[in-house]
Amino acid sequence: MDQTTSPDVRAEISRIVGNITHELKTPLHSILAIAQLLRSEVDGVLNSEQRRQVEMILKNGDSLLELITHLLQYSDLESGTRRAQYEEFKPKEFLEELRLTVEPIAQKGGITIEANFGQLAGMFVSDRRLLRQAISNLISNALKFSPRGGHLALYAATLHDGSLLVEVADSGIGIPQEAQEMIFSEFYQVERTDARRYGGVGLGLTLVKTALELLGGKIELRSEVGQASLFRVTIPNAPERLKRRRILVVDADSAICLALESSFRKEGFEVECGGDADRIESRVAEFRPELIILDIRGFDASGVRALQHTTASSWGRDIPVMVMSSVDGAKERSRAFELGAADYMVKPFDLAELLARVRLQLERVTLKSVA
Numbered sequence: 540m541d542q543t544t545s546p547d548v549r550a551e552i553s554r555i556v557g558n559i560t561h562e563l564k565t566p567l568h569s570i571l572a573i574a575q576l577l578r579s580e581v582d583g584v585l586n587s588e589q590r591r592q593v594e595m596i597l598k599n600g601d602s603l604l605e606l607i608t609h610l611l612q613y614s615d616l617e618s619g620t621r622r623a624q625y626e627e628f629k630p631k632e633f634l635e636e637l638r639l640t641v642e643p644i645a646q647k648g649g650i651t652i653e654a655n656f657g658q659l660a661g662m663f664v665s666d667r668r669l670l671r672q673a674i675s676n677l678i679s680n681a682l683k684f685s686p687r688g689g690h691l692a693l694y695a696a697t698l699h700d701g702s703l704l705v706e707v708a709d710s711g712i713g714i715p716q717e718a719q720e721m722i723f724s725e726f727y728q729v730e731r732t733d734a735r736r737y738g739g740v741g742l743g744l745t746l747v748k749t750a751l752e753l754l755g756g757k758i759e760l761r762s763e764v765g766q767a768s769l770f771r772v773t774i775p776n777a778p779e780r781l782k783r784r785r786i787l788v789v790d791a792d793s794a795i796c797l798a799l800e801s802s803f804r805k806e807g808f809e810v811e812c813g814g815d816a817d818r819i820e821s822r823v824a825e826f827r828p829e830l831i832i833l834d835i836r837g838f839d840a841s842g843v844r845a846l847q848h849t850t851a852s853s854w855g856r857d858i859p860v861m862v863m864s865s866v867d868g869a870k871e872r873s874r875a876f877e878l879g880a881a882d883y884m885v886k887p888f889d890l891a892e893l894l895a896r897v898r899l900q901l902e903r904v905t906l907k908s909v910a
């Protein structure tokens with residue numbers, strides 16, 4: 540989009556493009572699902588011509604899906620409202636996962652992937668979704684522009700200053716020197732003398748560049764026509780962006796408070812624990828938690844009141860409330876859910892399970908804020 544267009548107009552155009560592409564995605568998913576069903580031959584064996592036709596539907600459907608996905612990502616990033624959502628993760632696991640998802644596509648295209656992630660250390664803080672978007676676009680280009688029998692090398696390392704270095708190298712058709720800057724512009728594609736169509740609309744690298752800008756990262760390219768291309772990405776580690784997530788525990792039992800405070804803090808959360816359910820509103824106002832764990836003991840009046848007061852209020856309805864109770868009854872559970880509880884734990888609880896459930900609730904909060 541033209542950078543001189545006003546931010547409001549850009550946001551509106553992005554919103555419209557986003558809506559249209561979203562609407563396209565739904566029927567396309569059905570078409571692909573049905574074509575896959577046909578290919579699986581559960582409803583009858585296909586002859587070789589029919590199989591070829593179904594493969595063509597799937598191949599073209601996949602290209603269309605890639606295009607729609609790019610347009611959706613483009614409208615999201617170009618709206619100018621997208622902010623990076625930082626979280627802590629293990630870069631090694633992140634890249635291994637990514638590699639697993641692209642492996643079948645590489646196999647189909649007769650391309651071998653060699654990955655070297657041995658130099659990756661510990662944890663990393665960044666926006667996982669944006670990073671995934673950037674790296675997977677580079678990988679899919681590397682696969683797209685490599686011939687059968689080609690080779691894709693993935694290398695990643697943690698640098699001295701904690702940054703993450705990722706290299707995607709292919710043995711493909713290469714990019715001429717004079718086009719190496721232009722390929723990051725929107726809708727730009729290198730003109731080819733060969734008759735082969737590679738598909739795409741020239742948005743992949745624009746998305747990579749915009750995502751990396753949001754993450755404070757950079758990208759370099761080295762390529763030789765007919766030989767190889769190497770994209771090198773460096774992304775800074777941003778632990779200072781990691782907001783410690785706050786959990787308010789309302790429980791009068793000081794032993795429970797001690798246990799929860801120490802284990803939650805060890806897991807990197809900020810916790811405040813104490814009794815007095817009647818003061819829940821002022822405690823939320825002071826501490827601003829993202830999650831509340833509320834002990835309602837044996838369904839005591841003050842606990843139930845606090846639950847109702849929170850979930851029905853403007854200050855509390857967006858904060859998930861996990862209820863803890865000494866009563867393990869179906870009636871009490873459904874009553875708690877009716878009153879707006881997000882989860883129900885029975886005391887005595889298992890700490891590991893509580894932590895897992897807390898993480899699940901916080902993940903939902905993150906997803907909601909991204910949506």
Ligand code: ADP
Binds near residue numbers: 713728740742
């Ligand atoms: P698309 O792949 O959808 O055309 P991109 O923005 O991802 O769009 O790439 C722009 C252009 O850069 C491509 O059309 C292609 O000409 C060139 N290109 C990108 N990656 C590679 C690569 N790994 N090898 C050769 N050419 C590439």
